Amino acid sequence: DARVTQTPRHKVTEMGQEVTMRCQPILGHNTVFWYRQTMMQGLELLAYFRNRAPLDDSGMPKDRFSAEMPDATLATLKIQPSEPRDSAVYFCASGTNTEAFFGQGTRLTVV
Amino acid sequence: DQQVKQNSPSLSVQEGRISILNCDYTNSMFDYFLWYKKYPAEGPTFLISISSIKDKNEDGRFTVFLNKSAKHLSLHIVPSQPGDSAVYFCAASDPTFSGGYNKLIFGAGTRLAVHP
Numbered sequence: 001d002a003r004v005t006q007t008p009r010h011k012v013t014e015m016g017q018e019v020t021m022r023c024q025p026i027l028g029h030n031t032v033f034w035y036r037q038t039m040m041q042g043l044e045l046l047a048y049f050r051n052r053a054p055l056d057d058s059g060m061p062k063d064r065f066s067a068e069m070p071d072a073t074l075a076t077l078k079i080q081p082s083e084p085r086d087s088a089v090y091f092c093a094s095g096t097n098t099e100a101f102f103g104q105g106t107r108l109t110v111v
Numbered sequence: 112d113q114q115v116k117q118n119s120p121s122l123s124v125q126e127g128r129i130s131i132l133n134c135d136y137t138n139s140m141f142d143y144f145l146w147y148k149k150y151p152a153e154g155p156t157f158l159i160s161i162s163s164i165k166d167k168n169e170d171g172r173f174t175v176f177l178n179k180s181a182k183h184l185s186l187h188i189v190p191s192q193p194g195d196s197a198v199y200f201c202a203a204s205d206p207t208f209s210g211g212y213n214k215l216i217f218g219a220g221t222r223l224a225v226h227p
Contacts, residue, residue, distance in 0.1 A: 042219030043200060091154055100215055102154030
């Protein structure tokens with residue numbers, strides 16, 4: 001049963017600390033997305049990779065967020081330094097052409 | 112500026128009745144639309160989609176209608192069941208994205224509650 005795996009599922013951290021979220025996309029998918037779910041904005045696209053190359057990260061605060069795909073089985077989203085307003089659920093999704101399959105998300109709380 | 116809008120944050124429907132969830136979009140270049148369903152503590156899962164060349168797509172109890180002139184789509188669930196209670200996200204695929212891959216743009220979601 002192929003699925004997108006995200007770790008950790010929950011993270012509580014203090015303001016100013018570095019946070020790294022990890023995602024294992026579905027094998028064979030060449031596209032990876034990072035989304036953030038907030039009450040007001042719904043699912044916001046933060047970053048988007050195709051064949052491991054970043055194509056769009058315009059949704060990310062550049063000064064503190066970074067997204068990478070060191071290999072085809074791992075995507076990372078890093079926040080440094082974290083701030084309380086970063087508290088949200090972060091979803092990774094991998095896809096084929098027009099459909100995205102989501103992981104269960106990482107619930108981040110920055111206190 | 113949200114390109115995909117779901118103006119109803121919540122909807123309550125009685126079991127057995129029809130649920131209608133609405134979605135509006137602003138970009139006439141969008142060529143593919145999807146509905147995702149999300150339960151608490153889980154990621155969104157794909158539910159149903161429709162191409163812009165069609166005006167209706169049906170899958171069991173779920174039907175999506177597309178009105179291109181109004182830039183509006185809707186998801187009909189009939190009959191509604193308590194297990195349908197979830198957050199429903201509308202998404203549009205942007206083919207003009209320069210990356211060569213259709214970018215999915217999501218609405219804010221509508222929380223559906225189906226009560227007995």
